[in-house]
Amino acid sequence: MAKRESQKPLMIRAIMDLKSHLLHLEKSSESHIQRTKQEAEKLQKGELRVSQAKCAKIQQDIHQLRAQLNVLIIDNRDSELALRKKKYKVEMEIENWIQKYDADMGEKQTEFEEVDAVYTEEKAQLAELKEKYAVLEQEYSQIKEERRRSQEKKERAERELAIMVRAATHIQAFWKGYLVRSLLKSKRKKKGKGKKSKK
Template sequence: MDTQSSGTLQSPSIFSESSKTGSSRSGVADINEKEMDLTKDNSASPIDLECHIQTERITKILDEAIYKIKLSLCLPHFVQEYKTLSSVLSDQHMDDLIFIFEQYDNPLFSDSLMNVTVMEDLKAGDVSLKNRLNPELGHLIYIMNSYPALAPKVEEMIEEMKASCVGDEAAPPQPGLEFLLAMEQFKELMVRQMETTAAEELAAKISTRKLEASNKNLLHKIEEYSTKLKEESERFEKTMKLKTEIITKLQKELAMLNHEASLKIKKKILDSERQMVLASRAHAVKNDMLKEEENECKEAYENLLRTHLADEKNQRARRFKVETQLLSWLQKYDLEMGEKQIELDELTEKYEDELQKCEVLEQKLAEQDKEYIPLMAEREEEYHKEMTEKMNKFMLEHAARVIQTAWRDVLANRAEKKKLKKIQKKMQAAAAAANKKPPKK
């Protein structure tokens, strides 16, 4: 709801409130246009003005009633939240409210309950709602209604109540909230009824008459269908009688079968009991055997424990010896390492000095290499040239020698060939001469 002014709530107009519903938006726009036209002269009839005034009066009354219902629903929450009331209400009104709350909590001390009948009911233990009501609660609602600053808080609480009821379907119903919803629905219905015109009412009546006519036809059909249903129900009853007879027969057969089954079950139970007795005896014998094995195992376990304890003592003694030896070795190691560390430090100092000297020498060598390397390169080039010249000379001389020896060989071969030719000629001449001589007598 909207704000209040001068001690009472000023409810919004019927049209602004009804615009929240989706069904009456177009009607609201038309009525707002009419309301704007009502300010002009000769724009509406006196009947329309009177209807408009009465609608606003009715809506204001309904809005005030709904707001008071909301206040009454929010009273317990306001009592629990004392800070909201104390921050909004004045001190005097706050004292009045506290006085009314105390009377409501203790009705025996209220002025409205001092009659004899109510006192007798209270003594008998009947502390019902009728004996707890007093007229001062109305004054409490009037005081809270006179403060418009409480309206937003009231609306928030009501929205939370509605949301909790909608969210939790398993929650118990709240009569006060249901009454509030019914009042709001009643207000919407009143708004719709006041918004409807005479033509719309006539159209609604005509539609209802048509629906009544169709309803009569439907009732006639319902009577026909009901007769058919009766006939079918009679048939169904007959079939059900036959089925019940069959069921009774089957039940008797079931009883006989159950009796036979119970006898068989008893026999099986007796047999199982006998088997259980035999099994229990066998288990008793096994239990005795297991107890003997348990005793033997305990003795073996104790013997093992003794041996293990003796071994543990020996191992602990050995461990103690090893630890003492280790400590002595560690002490010797520390002493030796101390002496060696001194020697190592001296050697490291010497090594660092030598390293510095080597670095100095390397720097000097680098400086010398800058001059030495190009000189050596020039020397290698000159040496390479000399060697190449010597090699060339040697190759030429060697080639000349080879050629000379080869030529000498050729000349010797030619001389030998000439000698051979001369010898061949001499041989041929001697052979020819031998052939020409006559034979001897």
């Protein structure tokens, strides 16, 4: 018990030391917390300023981009309108060309059918004429052959006549020569007899 009594002041002292130490720790941690808070607030303010500057820059960029977007939208609308007009014009031209093509093709088809009908008719006439020509050609060939034969016959007759005329001429010439010679002989004989009788 006496031992407990002697340890009491030590414990009180230890408790007092601990309390004092705790108080000191509390104060130092409070000041540390205060400093940390202040530093955090400074950082926060700095970050806030940077963030606000960034936000302002971003807002400015947003305004510029919106302005550019509006300009682009207006340009695109104008461009789209011009392209729509051009497209409409081209579509109308294409429609006109298609109608013209259809009309031209209709005319060409009609013209083709007319020409085809004339061609078919002329083809039939040509076939008929070819048949007639074949008959006429055959007749012409026969006539030509007959004329050739007739000509050959005529030429043969003319050659034979010429030979006969030449032969007759030779015979006549020979006969005349014979007669002349006979006459001359008889005259000579008469002359020879006449001379003999004169002597």
